[in-house]
Amino acid sequence: MPSFPGDVWRRRTPAKSLAVWACWLAAVLLIVQCWTILNENTIWEFVYDAPAQAGDLLGRMFPPRWSVLPSLWQPIWDTINMATLGTLLGILIGVPVAFLAARNTTPSVAVARPLALMAIVSSRSINALIWALLLVTVLGPGVLAGIIAIGLRSIGFVGKLLYEAIEEVDAKQVEAIEATGASGAQRLIFAIVPQIMPAFAGIAVYRWDINIRESAVLGLVGAGGIGLQLNASVSRLAWPEVTVIFAAILVTVFASEWVSAQVRKRII
């Protein structure tokens, strides 16, 4: 590119920067259009009222009613169990799905792999709350619906991260094991599994940590745990109790995050 004195350095050619600007313009237009649609569906009188409402809410939430705390131990225990058993369920189903989805371990690229990928996408697209909503209508309210909801949501997470880890294994080690005359199963156990074990442990603990958060709110749709208490208190407008429940959720979430960070530090 010829340069003239007084020219300012530019990163892109004019055509390219025009294209970049066109992209930005399209994005801004889209956002403005979306905002107009939203604007039509919003009752602004309620919004002007929001700071007053927020103040009112805070006023109602304090002082917290700490006396409800003893009744929260059981729901917290249920929440942790839902997360743990749900994670186990997710791993139980997610691991085989991952092996079916990984290009280097799938039995058939034409049939099994697309099906496994489809299962992963479906599980990832649907939030645990929606699974719970569905399972509560099917199985009735309770911890079981929560466990299955958490499990179904975890399949996609575990499956996706694990199959990516499997596809990234060192091919030389696999070849070395194959050269000893190993069967298909031996190839999996001695060449692939040891290589993905650290990644797998990390994924499992990480998902458990996320699942604690999710299972804390599943009760909102009737699936057991501390969310059930939260729902009851919110619908009774018992805001001092809500504060205590928030605090309990926070402590549980922080504790699980600490545990998972410790475990991951040990493994990796």
Add this chain to the structure above:
Amino acid sequence: MSETWSPPPAIRNPWLRYGLYLGAAVYLSLALGTLHLNWARLAEGLDRGWAFVSAFGHPDISKHWREIWEGFVESLTMTVVATALGILISLPVGLGAARNLAPMPLYLLCRGIVAISRTFPEIIVAILFVKMFGFGPLAGVATLAFATIGFMAKLLAEDIEDIDPRQVEAIRATGAGPFQVLNYAVQPQVMARFIGLSVYRLDINFRESAVIGIVGAGGIGATLNTSFERYEFDTAAAILLTIIGIVMATEYFSSVVRERLR
């Protein structure tokens, strides 16, 4: 030597190893003991479960076409506006939360904002915003934007902390002011990943927007909730399939964008 080789155990110390096994077994039996399965209710549920699964064979989008259409339009508009708003606010917060750019007090403040935004699940934030803004999509936009701030600011700050300091030094050596340093040394190093993350967050926000409607924050979640309550599984199946389709489309879009940026 006819012994076959077996791989060494992951935990060397046998006491610790069997202790962990025992602990896991005790925990599992305790946890499973709290399940209180009601077999009669489960048997009754199986029929309904089957009705739902078979509804995926004949999803019905036409019966409540209007509600579904409005729900999706609302979800998508909420997603776009909330993502844009959240990213806009996350920029200064992310810059402030990067240890190598910000002075200590600003760093702590911004890290605090990030921590608050990331701690609470979206649905709980949605409950509070619905109380503040009233039912409707605006509460949803506020919720998603709030969650986006923590997510984007944290990842942006981490990216900025990982940048190559030599480039910053080089730009600074030309006599650049702090904003020129940001523009010419920091921004080029983090921009590609930031746009990639924004697209990823757009994708997450759409998925979340399908949920927060359950507590009244607008979007397709409300429609979905109603269809479950009426046991209209064919409508619910149609909505779920559409959500999966849109998520697949946005995921494809975001992977194309990220591929392009690389």
